Amino acid sequence: MQRYLARRLIQTIPVLLGVSLAVFLMLHALPVDPVRMLAMEATTGTAPTTEVSDEMYQSLRRQLGLDRPLPEQFVRFVWKAVHGDFGKSFRNNRSVGEMLFEQLPHTLRLALAGLSVMLAMGLVLGVAAGQRPNSWLDTASMTVAIFGVSMPIFWLGLMLLYVFALWLNLLPAVGTGPAALLLPAITLGFQGSAIIARLTRSSLVEVMHSEYVRTARAKGLRDRRVVLRHALRNALIPVVTVVGLQFGGLLSGAVVTETVFARPGVGRLALQGVIERDFPLVQGFVLLAGVAYVCSNLLVDVFYAVIDPRIRYA
């Protein structure tokens, strides 16, 4: 077990380095020269000329550290990123790390709420469907699931906003309270819940045919107990992996949900960064999201090994 954990941890390091390298190279893969872009914008404020003096260009380049050899730049980049320093925003000269960490709690709250909706809805629908395959409940649950994977989440958000906030006036459209979190959480969690429902169903149907479930039934246990205590325990194992993968969907979904509901958060901040071509901000966000995703998958793998003792750590 410990050896498995150690190996799994070591495997993660090259991926994290690769992620950092990809994010680092973003600034060098640009079709525009970011230094010239910055220098031009700095000069247009004071002088009418669009020409950038060579002196200014070189000093800006030095200031950004772009005059150093690439490997050195990369080591600096990683070193600084590990310490939470993602450079300065091109737009307002603030520290990107500061900007991101300021918005992070909003996104975490939303992601957590979305995750809860995803699990609650996905498991309830999946269990309802898998318990009695081909019943009307199964058909209904799986129809909802098909809608879930085909529906654009920003449209779902808009429709929920229209029906519950504007038309029925049941929930606030915007705000920071827990009631205002409900619609965004449903929007964010719906797609994942559809995937989880489908998987839980197929997994449960398979397990329900196994012999130990027949034994449980033969003992005279009630249906509910057979499903919840016996079948579901094993049926949920593959679901755990998918929940980990859905964490990525939550991250990119947060960008969309925050935009639809005009909520603060890192996603919306990053989106603005893309549109305003604020590269350090985008780099910081993408790096943060990538690392968070890799780490969450690592955690899921560890958790997986803990809950399923049959897994061999060879």
Next chain:
Amino acid sequence: MAEIADKVAGRAPTTGGRQRIHVRSRANLVFRRFVANRGATAGAVALSFLILAAASAPILTPYDYARIAPSSTYQRPSTEHPFGTDRFGRDVFARVLYGGRLSLQVGLIATAVGTGIGVPAGLAAGGIGGTVDNVLMRVIDVMLAFPGLLLAIGIVAILGTGLTNLMIAVGIGSVPGFARVVRGSVLAAREHEYVLAARAIGCTEWTMMVRHILPNVMAPIIVLATLNVGSAILAGSTLNFLGMGAKPPSPEWGIMLADGRDTLTRAWWVSVFPGLAIMVTTMSINFVGDGLRQALDPRMKMP
């Protein structure tokens, strides 16, 4: 007995002394299995209908999707304007039809980019193996570390916003999926005896890959590419909604929704119809892809 054997083999019944053996081609068999699947047929019919509607937009509506009509803003759906009009008096039905062209374009071009890069990468990784496989798969691992739309958002950030860059970004976002599926299928196909036979008659590695292995891994590629058109349409409209692609006068569905969002209280129809269009298109493509999967190989597993 003979009748049962015929039925099992899917042959026409043998009549009298003369045996009439009806041999079905593989394509015919796949087609029959596809048609037998109700969801797949419904999806195919809906999809053809959507493509036809987008293609014949100028016949179906007299309105121009960009024409502003200040006298008829916010009209409810009526016989004249089946989907109503928006805040500029533009006909929503016309915009949804013309937007369909853009969405199909995004889906197809992004999928072409994804297969164009992902399939050769998967073939190389699975076929050559060794260092090539290792390096390619590490690159794919890094790409997969940026989940969902994040990879596409990152690429748009590099290339700049715009519809062309968006299609490239969504396409590159689908590369890891293709590369992984193709690699896995190639590794499985290499174990077959026909590969050994091909090697025995002296085929070069290249001939082996292109003439023998590629045709045998086409089924998962076709299925994944079909499903990918749907997810690319979904991803494309999302990025457009976020303002990373086409610019506002465009009738792209995501753009229409971004526009309708501001007028949700006044005119629900501006937001409802483009969203329904995205959903129906994606759903029918999903049904077709799933039907193809079952028809081509019922045991095929898709991620």
